[in-house]
Amino acid sequence: MLTIYTDDHHLHHGKHELIGGQFTPCFEKPSRADMVLDRAKAVKLGAIQAPTDFGLSPILRVHSEGFVNFLQNAWSDWQAKGRSHDMLPIAWPTRRLRQVEPTDIDGRLGYYSFDAGAPITAGTWQAITSSANVALSGQAELRKGARGIFSLCRPPGHHAAADYMGGYCYLNNAAIAVQAMLDAGAKRVAVLDVDYHHGNGTQDIFYDRADVLFTSIHGDPRFEYPYYLGFADEKGLGAGAGFNFNYPLASGSDWSAWSLALLDACRQIAEYAPDALVVSLGVDTFKEDPISQFKLDSPDYLRMGEIIGKLCLQTLFVMEGGYAVEEIGINAINVLQGFDSVA
Numbered sequence: 001m002l003t004i005y006t007d008d009h010h011l012h013h014g015k016h017e018l019i020g021g022q023f024t025p026c027f028e029k030p031s032r033a034d035m036v037l038d039r040a041k042a043v044k045l046g047a048i049q050a051p052t053d054f055g056l057s058p059i060l061r062v063h064s065e066g067f068v069n070f071l072q073n074a075w076s077d078w079q080a081k082g083r084s085h086d087m088l089p090i091a092w093p094t095r096r097l098r099q100v101e102p103t104d105i106d107g108r109l110g111y112y113s114f115d116a117g118a119p120i121t122a123g124t125w126q127a128i129t130s131s132a133n134v135a136l137s138g139q140a141e142l143r144k145g146a147r148g149i150f151s152l153c154r155p156p157g158h159h160a161a162a163d164y165m166g167g168y169c170y171l172n173n174a175a176i177a178v179q180a181m182l183d184a185g186a187k188r189v190a191v192l193d194v195d196y197h198h199g200n201g202t203q204d205i206f207y208d209r210a211d212v213l214f215t216s217i218h219g220d221p222r223f224e225y226p227y228y229l230g231f232a233d234e235k236g237l238g239a240g241a242g243f244n245f246n247y248p249l250a251s252g253s254d255w256s257a258w259s260l261a262l263l264d265a266c267r268q269i270a271e272y273a274p275d276a277l278v279v280s281l282g283v284d285t286f287k288e289d290p291i292s293q294f295k296l297d298s299p300d301y302l303r304m305g306e307i308i309g310k311l312c313l314q315t316l317f318v319m320e321g322g323y324a325v326e327e328i329g330i331n332a333i334n335v336l337q338g339f340d341s342v343a
């Protein structure tokens, strides 16, 4: 399987995120992608190719102009206030507050965020646009006829919606690739989000549309981040009604429970008969993950890839989460090797 990758992700290395009332070193760090790349090379998964630059237009097909403009200028606006440390928001427009974009950068930062888990640094804009290009290049390669492509994106994207960032995510790489597939002529695209956390951003972007089926298996939002989306009764809206499937699972879920949800999601995907599948590939379902509560083991990721492979769909894998850095490479690449084994 071809991997799309660039070192540009090193330009994004936040220092701290807010967890349990404390500033904690960021779990989302450059070594994550380095470890996945190392493993892809070690097992000779396939060629490694640099992304090409698709410019802002495919990003603006998914994200609002105001939000993209905010991201592009955030660091210089921050510096203009005499600051050189990482950006983190301090206030959010919650219920009954006005949804009006402020002029002040602190106001704009909260307006376009939903948590204090996604620091913006000097290199963030370059890293996130490169990450989107990694997904877009994967999508372009898939269109040439490949069965599977791996877009080794970092930073991840599935928590980012059209006009907000959060949860280590800024631009929604998977959604940008999905939209590019549709714009290139695909009639229907399915998304399978296997990251431990609900893909609230991707769900939100496609919630009222029938041309994208969104499925997600994740920690139940009643106990797990992102808390405010990802419940089983979210089925889609308007034309999108019936095209959204959430599988919230209990804390401690292992492969036996997790794989039942996967089989049901795959049944929905097969019934939808999409032209292509995009997998939001997070491996923070791993038993040793430092911020997650599922109990998948490394061999389970081979089984995961096999089940996905049996859908017999052209598949773009887009890297999302996974914070057990020692095993992230083995687990992520196991999915791709499992997929390749059922060719």
Ligand code: OKP
Binding pocket: 019, 117, 156, 159, 167, 168, 195, 196, 197, 198, 225, 282, 284, 291, 320, 321, 322
């Ligand atoms: C991003 B992705 C830990 C706090 C959670 C945000 C997690 C974002 C995960 N209890 N902070 O979906 O892997």
Ligand code: ZN
Binding pocket: 195, 196, 197, 282, 284, 320, 321, 322
């Ligand atoms: Zn996650």
